[in-house]
Amino acid sequence: MTTEILLAGFGGQGVLFAGKILAYCALTDGKELSWLPSYGPEMRGGTANCSVCVSDEPIGSPLVTAPDILVAMNQPSFDKFINAVKPNGFAFIDSSLVESKCERKDISCYYLPSTSMANENGLQGGSNMILLGKIIKETKIFTLDTVKKAIEKVVPPTKEKLIKNNFKAIELGMNE
Amino acid sequence: MLEKIERNLMKGNEALAESAIRADCKCFFGYPITPQTELAAYMAKRMPKVNGVFLQAESEIAAINMVLGAASTGVRAMTSSSSPGISLKSEGISYLAASDVPALIVNVQRGGPGLGGIQPSQADYWQATRAMGHGDFHILVFAPASVQEMVDMVPKAFDTAEKYRMPAMLLADGLLGQMMEPVSLPEPSKSKCDKSGWAADGHKFKRPHHIINSLYLQPDDLEKLVVERFKRYETVKANETDAELYLTEDCDILLCAYGASARVAKTAVNMARKIGIKAGLFRPKTLYPFPVNELNEAAKTAKCLLDVEMSMGQMIDDVKLAINCSKPVHFYGRTGGAIPVPADVLEKIKTLGGEL
Numbered sequence: 001m002t003t004e005i006l007l008a009g010f011g012g013q014g015v016l017f018a019g020k021i022l023a024y025c026a027l028t029d030g031k032e033l034s035w036l037p038s039y040g041p042e043m044r045g046g047t048a049n050c051s052v053c054v055s056d057e058p059i060g061s062p063l064v065t066a067p068d069i070l071v072a073m074n075q076p077s078f079d080k081f082i083n084a085v086k087p088n089g090f091a092f093i094d095s096s097l098v099e100s101k102c103e104r105k106d107i108s109c110y111y112l113p114s115t116s117m118a119n120e121n122g123l124q125g126g127s128n129m130i131l132l133g134k135i136i137k138e139t140k141i142f143t144l145d146t147v148k149k150a151i152e153k154v155v156p157p158t159k160e161k162l163i164k165n166n167f168k169a170i171e172l173g174m175n176e
Numbered sequence: 177m178l179e180k181i182e183r184n185l186m187k188g189n190e191a192l193a194e195s196a197i198r199a200d201c202k203c204f205f206g207y208p209i210t211p212q213t214e215l216a217a218y219m220a221k222r223m224p225k226v227n228g229v230f231l232q233a234e235s236e237i238a239a240i241n242m243v244l245g246a247a248s249t250g251v252r253a254m255t256s257s258s259s260p261g262i263s264l265k266s267e268g269i270s271y272l273a274a275s276d277v278p279a280l281i282v283n284v285q286r287g288g289p290g291l292g293g294i295q296p297s298q299a300d301y302w303q304a305t306r307a308m309g310h311g312d313f314h315i316l317v318f319a320p321a322s323v324q325e326m327v328d329m330v331p332k333a334f335d336t337a338e339k340y341r342m343p344a345m346l347l348a349d350g351l352l353g354q355m356m357e358p359v360s361l362p363e364p365s366k367s368k369c370d371k372s373g374w375a376a377d378g379h380k381f382k383r384p385h386h387i388i389n390s391l392y393l394q395p396d397d398l399e400k401l402v403v404e405r406f407k408r409y410e411t412v413k414a415n416e417t418d419a420e421l422y423l424t425e426d427c428d429i430l431l432c433a434y435g436a437s438a439r440v441a442k443t444a445v446n447m448a449r450k451i452g453i454k455a456g457l458f459r460p461k462t463l464y465p466f467p468v469n470e471l472n473e474a475a476k477t478a479k480c481l482l483d484v485e486m487s488m489g490q491m492i493d494d495v496k497l498a499i500n501c502s503k504p505v506h507f508y509g510r511t512g513g514a515i516p517v518p519a520d521v522l523e524k525i526k527t528l529g530g531e532l
Contacts, residue, residue: 020356023185023356024185027183027185027358032358033185033357033358034355034356035355035356035357036351036354036355036356037354037355039210039211039294039350039354040210040294040295059357059439060439060440060442060446060518061439061443061515061518062351062355062357062439063351063440063515065517065519066519
């Protein structure tokens with residue numbers, strides 16, 4: 001089985017980082033995976049997205065055009081990708097920044113004011129990890145233990161505070 | 177899958193650079209260009225730590241000529257760039273070929289022509305396999321389709337280049353360069369090739385000069401050299417082809433694709449099989465020499481072929497030549513930086529259903 005994940009938002013929201021954590025989760029669990037960033041003249045404030053494929057078999061095309069799981073961290077990403085989600089798929093939406101509600105009945109949508117939640121808990125920039133926590137709660141694609149291992153692999157040990165904050169954000173999302 | 181082997185997660189560009197260092201590449205000369213820049217950046221970080229040379233030249237043309245100089249001494253040297261930068265290097269590559277100097281050139285292709293775009297493309301196939309500079313010559317062209325192959329093909333390219341004393345190119349693209357996949361890195365290795373017969377590495381008054389040269393004013397001399405080189409190419413064609421054949425034993429329709437588009441084609445083949453269409457995939461891993469026998473083997477049961485590329489159709493010429501136009505060869509491609517999606521390739525396969 002292959003799970004195709006598309007994460008999209010503004011540059012600077014940690015879309016690529018969240019994708020990287022998912023990729024390392026897959027690596028930790030011994031799965032096949034691919035991680036493909038959008039690249040180009042994007043910078044802070046521009047659009048950024050990232051395709052992650054997780055599978056038991058070798059990955060063919062790494063480009064996700066019809067995701068099983070969509071993470072929409074801003075309005076343009078929601079508008080662009082919500083109709084591309086596969087039937088029976090999932091959408092995780094930062095409702096602090098996305099005003100629209102999804103009209104589709106064939107997908108499961110979860111709305112989390114993750115940007116506000118992050119700010120209220122002193123986790124500025126942690127919106128991506130809060131949404132990631134929600135993903136693992138609702139889809140069970142990875143365990144909390146796997147996610148923690150992945151974070152420890154990606155964030156250097158010298159930045160212990162960042163590791164702790166990321167853990168906190170994940171748990172915040174999981175408890176929503 | 178062997179669990180014991182450590183899997184790392186790396187970008188194609190970075191993994192390729194690490195593999196080159198492990199293959200004892202001692203000199204890297206480059207000039208930044210998207211989507212290849214991580215390769216040079218990685219080299220800048222690592223090369224000084226392994227007693228190697230990283231040098232950001234003043235231009236692509238300078239970089240390739242530095243490769244010519246360094247490789248002339250027998251050390252493993254390389255450069256990397258993306259499409260417009262490779263065009264600039266073409267003069268130097270012709271000189272490398274004319275001087276029988278082995279070296280590695282990496283092209284992480286982007287959309288063209290001109291400055292084009294920065295998104296993945298495969299529009300430099302003709303350039304790499306037909307006309308990588310002026311004059312009568314070929315270079316070896318390897319086509320990776322995964323981050324692991326970006327790694328594995330580097331030592332292979334260096335070894336083959338040295339064996340036949342000709343430049344080798346790794347023809348990748350922006351998608352392979354930018355993506356991360358699990359990858360196992362090889363143990364460090366060194367060249368096993370004896371270069372003492374030609375390398376200009378200092379004679380210390382103990383042997384005659386070795387001269388690296390590409391200028392021959394007497395037509396007879398030059399003709400002799402070129403003819404000898406083309407005899408070598410015949411040996412290369414006989415011995416160095418490589419291809420992956422996927423579900424080809426009973427296929428009615430044979431997809432032909434290399435690099436990133438082969439990944440898309442493979443997914444499309446699997447989708448076609450699920451709905452009862454007997455599709456298969458021929459994926460050349462060497463583009464020069466082109467795996468002619470392997471393609472004919474793969475196409476044995478096929479009623480038609482479908483060539484898939486991220487270009488307007490370039491490799492399709494080699495596909496038609498290889499099978500002597502004995503079967504219809506159709507084409508599906510996207511260009512300018514657009515990446516084909518498996519569903520569209522499947523649609524094309526379905527429209528060809530009438531011929532199956």
